Amino acid sequence: MSAFIPADAVGILDSPEDVLSTLHADGSRRWLYPTPSTGRFWRRRLLVGWGLIAFFVALPIVKIGGRPAVLLDVAAREFTFFGFTFYPTDTFFLMLLGIALLVSVALLTALLGRVWCGWGCPQTVYLEFLYRPVERFIEGPEHVRARRDAGGWTLDKAWRKAAKWGVYVVVSAFLAHTFTAYVVGWERLIGWMTGPPTEHWPYFVMATLTTGLVLFDFGIFREQMCTITCPYARFQSVLLDPDSLIVSYDPARGEPRAKRGKKALAAEATGEAPPLGDCIDCAACVRTCPTGIDIRDGLQMECIACTQCIDACDAIMDRLDLRRGLIRYTSERALEGAPTRVVRGRTVAYGLLLLAVGTVFTIALATRQPYDIDLGRAVGDPFVELADGTVANRFRLRVRNQTATDGSVRLDLLAPEGGTLRVGAVQPVPVASRAMARVEGFLVVPEAAFGGDAQTPAVVRLTFADGSTRDVPFTLLGPSR
Structure with a gap:
């Protein structure tokens, strides 16, 4: 040094x-x-x-x-x-x-x-x-x-x-x-x-x-x-x-x-x-x-x-x-x-x-889970009474595919009985790998399904491309008579 x-x-x-x-x-x-x-x-x-x-x-x-x-x-x-x-x-x-x-x-x-x-x-x-x-x-x-x-x-x-x-x-x-x-x-x-x-x-x-x-x-x-x-x-x-x-x-x-x-x-x-x-x-x-x-x-x-x-x-x-x-x-x-x-x-x-x-x-x-699910109520009126005596609730669904392969999801309404699920997209809805699919639609049920209450439970079944299913609960709102 x-x-x-x-x-x-x-x-x-x-x-x-x-x-x-x-x-x-x-x-x-x-x-x-x-x-x-x-x-x-x-x-x-x-x-x-x-x-x-x-x-x-x-x-x-x-x-x-x-x-x-x-x-x-x-x-x-x-x-x-x-x-x-x-x-x-x-x-x-x-x-x-x-x-x-x-x-x-x-x-x-x-x-x-x-x-x-x-x-x-x-x-x-x-x-x-x-x-x-x-x-x-x-x-x-x-x-x-x-x-x-x-x-x-x-x-x-x-x-x-x-x-x-x-x-x-x-x-x-x-x-x-x-x-x-x-x-x-x-x-x-x-x-x-x-x-x-x-x-x-x-x-x-x-x-x-x-x-x-x-x-x-x-x-x-x-x-x-x-x-x-x-x-x-x-x-x-x-x-x-x-x-x-x-x-x-x-x-x-x-x-x-x-x-x-x-x-x-x-x-x-x-x-x-x-x-x-x-x-x-x-x-x-x-x-x-x-x-x-x-x-x-x-x-x-x-x-x-x-x-x-x-x-x-x-x-x-x-x-x-x-x-x-x-x-x-x-x-x-x-x-x-x-x-x-x-x-x-x-x-x-x-x-x-x-x-x-x-x-x-x-x-x-x-x-x-391979798919991350978020089912919620869409922005707008909580429900709509239709002319045919049914009640429609608008929903929005976000499905994120967390796998490395492309997939799809199909939506069906399991409960209450007599209800229908209507979406604007063609089912099954494609969900690309590591991507999110957004779906909006209506859950339409007879007014009798509420039984005089302002709400009633519903179940939406999601069926994925691999054959697996997820049943997601959703609360329907309607008129109180």
């Missing part, structure tokens, strides 16, 4: 008032230049990161059952997840999915800390393995960029900045379109992209705005998304406990710290000098931190558990022939010398709740 980067650039706080590593005391931005530490954890994160990038891009492209693996079609109010499509009427399923997501986050955090932030979050993955590598390739190492940025504008600085931002625009446009594909699907998106702009101008406006937001996030806002905006960092104070896995510095082994080299350490080992901690105060862990914190200050909200400090410290320990693990995956309880408990109250409670939600969801999904 012979290259010098100003303390202000790497995020070392200048004064007690500088409470955030990315901001000065006056609120102005403190730009970070984290130095990559390509150790064992970085190599693993690189494989995971690029695997996730491929996964994120593939989700709206790969089809399961003829539909994208993930499609959040807000306009059509259809939400598809890995072959299953849910609709606004599936509030029970959507509620269970929401609960399962929240409980999973709580359980994962209680067990593994902020492993999602450091290993799986798209903000971290794209920034650390796509945008920052592009920046290093074009503008050079961190200490070179810091000095160049601190100086005036030159031709070298101008062309490097222009080239970097040009690549950023292309990458951001691709990510913006990938994000849009989650909402509209790639096939429709490609049709908009290749069509005349005048016919799809809302798409071009949306694509431009989304590209701008992605560009601002990864090009300018960067780590502040994690340290200032993301609410998960605030939640971790209640989600973590002393047994949760964290990335931490071991003060019992590292303190008291002092700057020194191999000769001083050898003198300590032979008793020629008073023994100190293993930390040589090199600040390698600070220079490599993507959020600019000093891990030696203890567990902090800004730590995303990316393990960069572990790789940096392990490299220093290797050079000094010291044991690795001064900064490591551990828990607060382990740092105190006690064993870490995996099975504990909150993990058992979270696990049982997640199991219960998953069981209910699985059973509900397995017994889900």
Whole structure:
């Protein structure tokens, strides 16, 4: 780490008032230049990161059952997840999915800390393995960029900045379109992209705005998304406990710290000098931190558990022939010398709740009806007395085909006796796959069916293309004599 980067650039706080590593005391931005530490954890994160990038891009492209693996079609109010499509009427399923997501986050955090932030979050993955590598390739190492940025504008600085931002625009446009594909699907998106702009101008406006937001996030806002905006960092104070896995510095082994080299350490080992901690105060862990914190200050909200400090410290320990693990995956309880408990109250409670939600969801999904039925009264007069002595009630029926094949439905009036069902459509009514059919008509019954009351029960039988039937109740209204 012979290259010098100003303390202000790497995020070392200048004064007690500088409470955030990315901001000065006056609120102005403190730009970070984290130095990559390509150790064992970085190599693993690189494989995971690029695997996730491929996964994120593939989700709206790969089809399961003829539909994208993930499609959040807000306009059509259809939400598809890995072959299953849910609709606004599936509030029970959507509620269970929401609960399962929240409980999973709580359980994962209680067990593994902020492993999602450091290993799986798209903000971290794209920034650390796509945008920052592009920046290093074009503008050079961190200490070179810091000095160049601190100086005036030159031709070298101008062309490097222009080239970097040009690549950023292309990458951001691709990510913006990938994000849009989650909402509209790639096939429709490609049709908009290749069509005349005048016919799809809302798409071009949306694509431009989304590209701008992605560009601002990864090009300018960067780590502040994690340290200032993301609410998960605030939640971790209640989600973590002393047994949760964290990335931490071991003060019992590292303190008291002092700057020194191999000769001083050898003198300590032979008793020629008073023994100190293993930390040589090199600040390698600070220079490599993507959020600019000093891990030696203890567990902090800004730590995303990316393990960069572990790789940096392990490299220093290797050079000094010291044991690795001064900064490591551990828990607060382990740092105190006690064993870490995996099975504990909150993990058992979270696990049982997640199991219960998953069981209910699985059973509900397995017994889900292939057709969603909504039979109700149409807008208008509650009933009409006809000249032939019968009473007509107008109804409206919505049938959603939740299967992957086209179907049909036929309507018949089972009760009361002597009644008829009249619809304007030709029966059976076709219902396309994952589509909704709307039918309106009249239920006409003799006035005697009411028996002097203002209402009487009716039953409408729906017969589907597969031979299954559903009997749906309906209350008929009529005159009270």
